[in-house]
Amino acid sequence: MSESKGSAELLIEGVGKRFGDVVALDRVSLRVAKGELLTILGPSGSGKTTLLKVVAGFETPDGGSVKVGGAEITSLPPAKRDIGMVFQNYALFPHLTVKANVAFPLEMRNVGRAEIEKRVSEALAMVELAGYEARLPRQLSGGQQQRVALARAIVFNPRLLLLDEPFGALDRKLRETMQLEVRRLQRRLGLTTIFITHDQEEALVLSDRIAVMNKGAIQQVATTTEIYEHPANDFVADFVGESNIFHGTVSAPGTVALDGGGSVKVTSDKPVGTKVGVLMRPERFGATGANLFAGEVIESVYLGTSFKLRLALEGSRELLVRQPARGTLPAAGSRATVGIEPDAIHVF
Known part of the structure; x- marks a missing residue:
């Protein structure tokens, strides 16, 4: 044919x-x-x-x-x-x-x-x-x-x-x-x-x-x-792929003040005062970054090529993180700090 x-x-x-x-x-x-x-x-x-x-x-x-x-x-x-x-x-x-x-x-x-x-x-x-x-x-x-x-x-x-x-x-x-x-x-x-x-x-x-x-x-x-x-x-952010979605307000150029406290540095030209959503994909986190998050590991799963971690942050927030499977899988109850760069965060 x-x-x-x-x-x-x-x-x-x-x-x-x-x-x-x-x-x-x-x-x-x-x-x-x-x-x-x-x-x-x-x-x-x-x-x-x-x-x-x-x-x-x-x-x-x-x-x-x-x-x-x-x-x-x-x-x-x-x-x-x-x-x-x-x-x-x-x-x-x-x-x-x-x-x-x-x-x-x-x-x-x-x-x-x-x-x-x-x-x-x-x-x-x-x-x-x-x-x-x-x-x-x-x-x-x-x-x-x-x-x-x-x-x-x-x-x-x-x-x-x-x-x-x-x-x-x-x-x-x-x-x-x-x-x-x-x-x-x-x-x-x-x-x-x-x-x-x-x-x-x-x-x-x-x-x-x-x-x-x-x-x-x-x-x-x-x-x-x-x-x-x-x-x-x-809806799209949550339905397509794994996601961490937070909401907040643009408080200064390149900064979003999150509802419930805290802020993140982003690359966005949305005007100050705009209500926005903030998306951070789990695989975009590393050991360092302009935005740091520290919390307790409440769930850790070995997936072959990666570790999947769920961190409990301050303010009743949770963060889902995927990291390359290197070293020992972090145990539940341990502390972990991860980072993400502004250009890895999507603002909508």
Whole structure:
């Protein structure tokens, strides 16, 4: 299979959806560029799967529009949208062989038999399942079944590929392998792709950009680096990666007075008097720094390459710290001092 010629930009504008009193989607707008892999990341109930269903045509929005390649598809039935989908539960036909499962979308489009043979063979080769054509789904492992589902989703050169938590049922090692395979395949085909997950690490591995959702609204859309290093608000900072979040007021240029006492030196141009959030990632701490924190170790965990420490600070605050695993793991009840530089602190 060559690069997907039909791959297209997706434009979602002001999409809303209610289920009774529950606002599932709150006027959501989102643009996914042609050939981009965008992950929608959020907790259960955030609206991410509802948004995917609206794009796929399985849910009708109460308002707003969905366009693919500039063409309005909001009212089109799913079968007319030319969108490939992969689900967590694979959704394979149990009575059909691997070959018949992958051929199904082509048969529904009345593609000629010779072309079907060619495309199915190419799709199975791309997901490394050549030679499995005659097997039934029950004769395959979970990872192999997901590869069949992926082959079926790309075999008709869709304009858009949607993946709804496709690796949730797989063990960690296999999940990581499949993540890299999907990324490789998506780049090779140039397919515009939306990937749904609640797994922040998965989102960081796969994505060109991430859209973080909560309570039916998009909190931030940005590159993986921007989402992690410069989250827009408390929710994004807390949901993506481990975090230490404090609040305070800019008391002087480059200084934030923390609520509850104390202050930190930061690199921020926010004006004096501004109420701000302060984010310090656990791995940004070292033995020294312009900002020093001393406290009692209340939890210490050995993680192979690092130590994970939880420190009790003055004022009922706690600090989560990750340090390279050198020397002896600090014991609970011992004292520790860590530091962080101003440019390692994000102010929002």
